[in-house]
Amino acid sequence: MAVGTSTFSSRWVQPPGHVRDLSGGLPQGFRAAGVAAGIKPSGRPDVALLVSDPPHTTSAARFTRSATQAPPVLLSRERCRLDALRAVAVNAGNANCAVGDPGIEAAARMQAIGARLAGVDDAQCAVCSTGVIGVALDVDAVQRGLEAAAQRLADDGDEALAGAIRTTDAFEKHACMEVELPSGTVRLSAQAKGAGMIAPAFSATLLCFVQTDAALSPETADLLFGVCVKRSFDRITVDGQLSTNDTALLLCSGASGVRVESETEDELRFGEALDGLLRRLALLIVRDGEGARRVGRVVVHGGGGGMVEAAARAVADSPLVKTALYGGDPNWGRIVQAVGMALPDAAPLALDVDIEGVAVCRAGAAVAHDHVELARRVAREEVEYVVGLPGSGAETEVFFSDLGHEYVNVNAEYTT
Amino acid sequence: MAVGTSTFSSRWVQPPGHVRDLSGGLPQGFRAAGVAAGIKPSGRPDVALLVSDPPHTTSAARFTRSATQAPPVLLSRERCRLDALRAVAVNAGNANCAVGDPGIEAAARMQAIGARLAGVDDAQCAVCSTGVIGVALDVDAVQRGLEAAAQRLADDGDEALAGAIRTTDAFEKHACMEVELPSGTVRLSAQAKGAGMIAPAFSATLLCFVQTDAALSPETADLLFGVCVKRSFDRITVDGQLSTNDTALLLCSGASGVRVESETEDELRFGEALDGLLRRLALLIVRDGEGARRVGRVVVHGGGGGMVEAAARAVADSPLVKTALYGGDPNWGRIVQAVGMALPDAAPLALDVDIEGVAVCRAGAAVAHDHVELARRVAREEVEYVVGLPGSGAETEVFFSDLGHEYVNVNAEYTT
Numbered sequence: 001m002a003v004g005t006s007t008f009s010s011r012w013v014q015p016p017g018h019v020r021d022l023s024g025g026l027p028q029g030f031r032a033a034g035v036a037a038g039i040k041p042s043g044r045p046d047v048a049l050l051v052s053d054p055p056h057t058t059s060a061a062r063f064t065r066s067a068t069q070a071p072p073v074l075l076s077r078e079r080c081r082l083d084a085l086r087a088v089a090v091n092a093g094n095a096n097c098a099v100g101d102p103g104i105e106a107a108a109r110m111q112a113i114g115a116r117l118a119g120v121d122d123a124q125c126a127v128c129s130t131g132v133i134g135v136a137l138d139v140d141a142v143q144r145g146l147e148a149a150a151q152r153l154a155d156d157g158d159e160a161l162a163g164a165i166r167t168t169d170a171f172e173k174h175a176c177m178e179v180e181l182p183s184g185t186v187r188l189s190a191q192a193k194g195a196g197m198i199a200p201a202f203s204a205t206l207l208c209f210v211q212t213d214a215a216l217s218p219e220t221a222d223l224l225f226g227v228c229v230k231r232s233f234d235r236i237t238v239d240g241q242l243s244t245n246d247t248a249l250l251l252c253s254g255a256s257g258v259r260v261e262s263e264t265e266d267e268l269r270f271g272e273a274l275d276g277l278l279r280r281l282a283l284l285i286v287r288d289g290e291g292a293r294r295v296g297r298v299v300v301h302g303g304g305g306g307m308v309e310a311a312a313r314a315v316a317d318s319p320l321v322k323t324a325l326y327g328g329d330p331n332w333g334r335i336v337q338a339v340g341m342a343l344p345d346a347a348p349l350a351l352d353v354d355i356e357g358v359a360v361c362r363a364g365a366a367v368a369h370d371h372v373e374l375a376r377r378v379a380r381e382e383v384e385y386v387v388g389l390p391g392s393g394a395e396t397e398v399f400f401s402d403l404g405h406e407y408v409n410v411n412a413e414y415t416t
Numbered sequence: 417m418a419v420g421t422s423t424f425s426s427r428w429v430q431p432p433g434h435v436r437d438l439s440g441g442l443p444q445g446f447r448a449a450g451v452a453a454g455i456k457p458s459g460r461p462d463v464a465l466l467v468s469d470p471p472h473t474t475s476a477a478r479f480t481r482s483a484t485q486a487p488p489v490l491l492s493r494e495r496c497r498l499d500a501l502r503a504v505a506v507n508a509g510n511a512n513c514a515v516g517d518p519g520i521e522a523a524a525r526m527q528a529i530g531a532r533l534a535g536v537d538d539a540q541c542a543v544c545s546t547g548v549i550g551v552a553l554d555v556d557a558v559q560r561g562l563e564a565a566a567q568r569l570a571d572d573g574d575e576a577l578a579g580a581i582r583t584t585d586a587f588e589k590h591a592c593m594e595v596e597l598p599s600g601t602v603r604l605s606a607q608a609k610g611a612g613m614i615a616p617a618f619s620a621t622l623l624c625f626v627q628t629d630a631a632l633s634p635e636t637a638d639l640l641f642g643v644c645v646k647r648s649f650d651r652i653t654v655d656g657q658l659s660t661n662d663t664a665l666l667l668c669s670g671a672s673g674v675r676v677e678s679e680t681e682d683e684l685r686f687g688e689a690l691d692g693l694l695r696r697l698a699l700l701i702v703r704d705g706e707g708a709r710r711v712g713r714v715v716v717h718g719g720g721g722g723m724v725e726a727a728a729r730a731v732a733d734s735p736l737v738k739t740a741l742y743g744g745d746p747n748w749g750r751i752v753q754a755v756g757m758a759l760p761d762a763a764p765l766a767l768d769v770d771i772e773g774v775a776v777c778r779a780g781a782a783v784a785h786d787h788v789e790l791a792r793r794v795a796r797e798e799v800e801y802v803v804g805l806p807g808s809g810a811e812t813e814v815f816f817s818d819l820g821h822e823y824v825n826v827n828a829e830y831t832t
């Protein structure tokens with residue numbers, strides 16, 4: 001299922017009316033480039049540089065909560081002005097993780113080189129790495145790559161950036177849109193990578209770089225970005241595995257001259273556009289899902305907040321549910337099993353289950369239904385499961401990929 | 417890897433010196449039988465009856481903690497004298513789960529029929545079912561099966577019982593041993609089923625029936641069984657999935673005339689034998705593991721009790737670790753990732769990792785090692801991972817199966 005961004009469509013993500021898709025091109029004020037520096041054994045592009053030229057660029061950031069965070073994450077968190085980033089130096093093919101002090105030195109060198117090439121302070125350059133864990137990073141190669149990228153910085157460099165950050169991704173993930181706000185028109189673009197080692201409900205996941213030429217205060221940028229990350233990357237899972245290197249960054253150049261003030265119609269509309277953008281990229285990551293054939297969405301409502309969250313994650317991360325999704329098998333007993341596992345000592349639990357609008361279980365008991373029709377519906381590319389728990393007031397959703405032979409191939413046969 | 421019980425060997429489970437393996441045969445006082453009753457579409461044996469004839473038989477029981485427990489579990493917990501069970505009526509091929517009131521009625525009918533055929537009170541007959549969830553159980557077929565089984569009850573019926581409770585199991589799991597105690601010699605036997613929907617750290621998992629002709633008080637039986645279940649079935653995972661129907665039962669007929677009194681050398685030695693038996697069966701379940709090729713053991717030491725438990729489970733249930741085990745890939749970065757995920761907000765975490773005695777990571781940093789030798793070691797049938805967290809005082813282990821193509825085949829292509 002090689003769905004590119006340009007052909008993206010999902011009933012679960014409807015773009016707002018004031019947003020128009022563009023084929024590409026960074027917002028005003030940004031330049032980017034991606035080059036092949038020899039980090040990936042395949043020889044594909046693996047080093048990229050992103051620069052925002054306006055000096056008053058604002059930013060927001062989210063990072064993995066892993067206890068084994070990689071040096072680029074530690075360094076970006078601790079030695080960057082996260083509200084005023086103007087550059088990102090990034091490599092793929094090596095996570096620069098679990099390699100000891102040389103890893104910290106490598107990340108610091110990437111920051112210094114990126115900052116020098118971008119003409120900004122060290123603290124304004126974030127560093128990201130993704131790839132294999134536990135192998136020393138060839139920083140000389142990264143330096144050569146960053147220097148080459150600096151020569152090729154272009155305002156249509158977003159696609160090259162998206163290409164250079166891929167690892168096991170089957171396709172590039174990027175999007176670009178024009179957003180009409182009451183105060184004027186701004187542009188919004190993003191590039192993401194991620195297919196495996198993707199888990200929901202953490203403060204951030206994967207690599208995602210978002211740019212806009214709207215002017216946002218650091219507080220507004222942080223608030224909107226935080227909410228939108230929670231509604232997108234925090235609601236997806238491929239394999240339930242939190243990465244050591246996940247980083248999501250929003251940079252706002254302000255070059256359009258359009259200010260998005262707090263608590264205005266501009267903020268609301270910009271937030272809707274950002275929300276749609278991040279949910280689209282999140283869904284693309286699930287669709288990639290290291291060989292995924294189908295995407296599931298589980299909605300759990302009822303009970304308390306903790307109950308719906310636990311139940312939704314248990315369903316989305318169950319290898320039994322995921323293999324059934326892969327096989328196009330309407331085996332709803334596995335939904336019942338997964339929810340039961342998520343809520344120990346709560347027996348008996350009178351739960352409802354609907355799959356693609358077909359009621360299969362009510363108050364914990366099977367319901368007669370059209371098996372042929374259900375089998376037809378679970379063979380589609382998107383399958384929706386709705387679970388009702390006793391009580392009311394809470395609701396959540398998780399998007400998840402299936403589990404099939406390609407996932408095993410990707411993860412058993414290569415050190416990734 | 418079709419390892420039968422008779423050829424069982426693992427460096428992780430050493431039988432105590434006072435135990436001698438037997439090829440089969442139930443302890444004195446027990447009879448069992450398994451027959452084909454048409455519940456499984458394959459036509460294989462699917463109904464079994466176990467009876468202990470001595471009226472003063474004692475027992476102990478452990479059940480799944482799932483919130484969607486099946487009627488046989490609910491009924492056995494609520495309507496049985498769990499300290500004085502004398503019979504078990506069991507079927508495979510249908511879990512009798514999530515089918516509403518008919519499920520409760522079916523379980524009650526199985527109990528009444530089993531009790532009548534065994535000549536015991538209803539409350540002395542436990543009921544177990546395993547198989548597909550959400551499909552009505554054909555109780556008439558089960559009744560015919562139990563009646564046929566009652567005609568064939570035999571003191572060497574343990575293998576037939578083990579065969580009749582299989583579902584996705586690739587091989588039968590049963591064991592029989594003679595245990596020398598200071599007060600005399602007793603026999604201990606067990607039959608188990610389980611390959612998928614197996615998760616650790618719950619109060620019980622899978623189906624397992626254990627018999628002995630030693631005489632134990634209900635309190636001693638419960639204490640020993642509880643400790644041994646915690647050290648065996650609670651320490652394994654195939655796919656991290658807790659079942660709706662898991663039940664483990666110990667029946668003590670006392671027919672050998674040898675009493676195992678509390679706080680005696682008899683109790684110690686009997687406990688060692690029971691421990692070895694349950695750990696052996698637990699490991700057989702992991703080896704089966706719906707197509708597993710290799711078995712892993714992760715040992716985590718250091719830190720606090722909660723930390724080692726969370727880290728060990730995260731490693732054992734990580735699809736990235738499991739696919740690497742399947743592929744014979746010494747990708748220890750995934751161990752680092754899984755431990756980091758288990759302990760959010762604890763960065764930076766200085767952890768040690770050893771694989772098969774080879775140090776690969778110290779204080780969070782890669783250690784130079786012989787890659788060829790490590791690759792050779794992770795290609796064996798059993799692979800051991802040792803993770804050291806900062807601190808000391810706590811240690812735990814989890815045994816786990818790999819994740820490969822057979823698991824996908826078993827779970828994507830059939831409603832099981």
